[in-house]
């Protein structure tokens with residue numbers, strides 16, 4: 001990905017400045033992102049499109065603080081997070097970002113409720129509040145009657161709903177979804193996109209930005 | 213994430229793989245059980261030694277004819293006796309550190325009641341015998357000095373002899389037994405004593421005055437004692453003193469030159485008992501150390517399985533990190549898992565060890581002594597094993613890169 005996307009920069013929640021990510025494979029360096037700059041404002045709902053292998057996932061991982069840029073700077077809500085240590089990044093992921101993966105990434109042999117609770121566990125919430133909020137989040141994605149189901153007892157669409165509930169349960173400022181419908185059939189995909197839009201648009205208290 | 217939650221997550225992960233968790237803990241279980249059982253049995257053996265020595269009598273010294281330097285410890289047997297009845301009298305009266313002393317002549321003969329017949333150890337001795345051996349009477353009375361002087365045909369029976377000749381519930385006092393066809397009147401029954409330290413039945417015996425013994429059972433040498441002198445010292449601390457005083461006295465009485473060997477030997481049973489106990493302790497420590505090595509091997513088993521587990525659960529680790537788990541959360545999770553494994557192994561091992569010790573103890577007929585300090589040390593040690601061997605896998609897990617962990621197949 002080489003082109004920069006710039007939006008009207010009044011209240012930038014995300015800002016990349018010349019971010020480059022180069023993978024090192026032995027002697028060969030694979031440039032996945034080269035000098036990417038972009039700004040995303042609060043309340044935006046942005047879609048990033050590109051061919052397979054164009055670096056979408058690499059970009060999402062950096063935006064989601066799962067990975068760090070090789071060079072360039074990344075400002076999240078005004079704070080430069082491109083050189084923070086892993087524990088601080090973990091904290092940011094926990095409080096500020098909700099991530100929805102293409103392959104769901106739910107804990108196996110673990111109930112939907114516990115999967116949704118997981119961010120709150122690391123957020124240090126007491127058990128009672130945690131369960132209440134996780135149930136609420138599951139109800140919002142239409143899985144109130146599936147709280148005890150394990151991931152392998154649910155359809156792909158249901159699993160992705162659980163993942164969405166998990167991404168939103170800690171009321172993050174940013175929702176990142178990396179090809180959330182990539183593993184789903186087209187009908188379910190539409191439902192999931194609609195759900196994401198509805199959730200972000202209507203039901204989160206302070207939807208700041210969502211990127212798919 | 214608080215400790216209780218960490219513990220719950222760890223426990224759930226272990227329960228998910230019950231069989232594997234059990235097999236992993238098995239190394240620790242066996243190690244701890246072995247340590248506990250070894251020490252319990254060793255302590256039991258020590259107690260047994262102490263018990264059997266104290267059943268011999270309190271603060272006991274044994275004086276035998278013959279020198280130890282010439283024929284070993286039992287050199288006196290078969291050779292001419294050198295200790296006289298006058299020597300016994302001198303030991304009784306002239307040695308300050310001696311409380312009391314007696315002689316013991318013994319032989320095995322057939323003893324008959326009216327309708328039964330039993331081969332037993334007949335002991336010819338003096339009235340002091342019961343005091344020296346701290347042996348009380350269950351019924352009747354012992355014999356007196358006048359019985360010895362008169363060569364009276366009176367007998368005191370051990371409980372086993374009573375059982376064999378008269379039956380367990382009868383009172384033989386006043387009845388008669390025949391020893392070598394000579395009728396003896398039963399005047400007393402000894403209290404039950406149990407096994408001696410050599411595994412013999414102390415109660416399979418019959419006691420008569422030494423004069424009667426020499427006259428009717430086995431001809432004596434008049435002047436010399438064809439047996440041993442048993443001495444009870446004033447106190448345990450005084451047994452070495454009694455030993456030197458008796459040595460001096462007998463050397464003087466036997467007119468031995470300064471450079472001549474003793475023509476008798478003295479054994480201090482209190483010292484022998486503590487020497488034997490020390491020996492048992494050494495063996496116990498050795499066995500426990502070997503068992504402790506197996507605990508270490510158990511620790512390596514935990515490390516091995518934890519490493520496998522970390523690899524298998526790389527994705528899980530990635531997911532946890534993605535939603536906000538910090539390094540220390542992951543570290544704690546795996547460390548607690550290893551700790552729970554090893555602690556559970558340790559606790560089960562303690563139970564199993566106690567059970568094994570009980571089984572073995574009852575098989576050997578030994579008392580068993582569980583040492584609480586060893587139990588505690590074993591559990592703490594197994595916890596330590598868990599931490600030490602769990603640390604490397606846990607660190608490895610906590611340092612995974614979230615992206616790579618998530619991409620792991």
Ligand SMILES: Nc1ncnc2c1ncn2[C@@H]1O[C@H](COP(=O)(O)OP(=O)(O)O)[C@@H](O)[C@H]1O
Pocket residue numbers: 023024025030031032050051052053054055056057058059
């Ligand atoms: N861990 C990695 N090591 C080496 N190259 C990588 C790695 N991850 C991604 N790449 C490369 O970076 C480029 C971008 O990949 P990615 O961001 O996954 O693309 P997209 O999500 O748009 O399909 C690809 O050419 C890919 O081969």
Ligand SMILES: [Mg+2]
Pocket residue numbers: 056057058178179
């Ligand atoms: Mg991708």
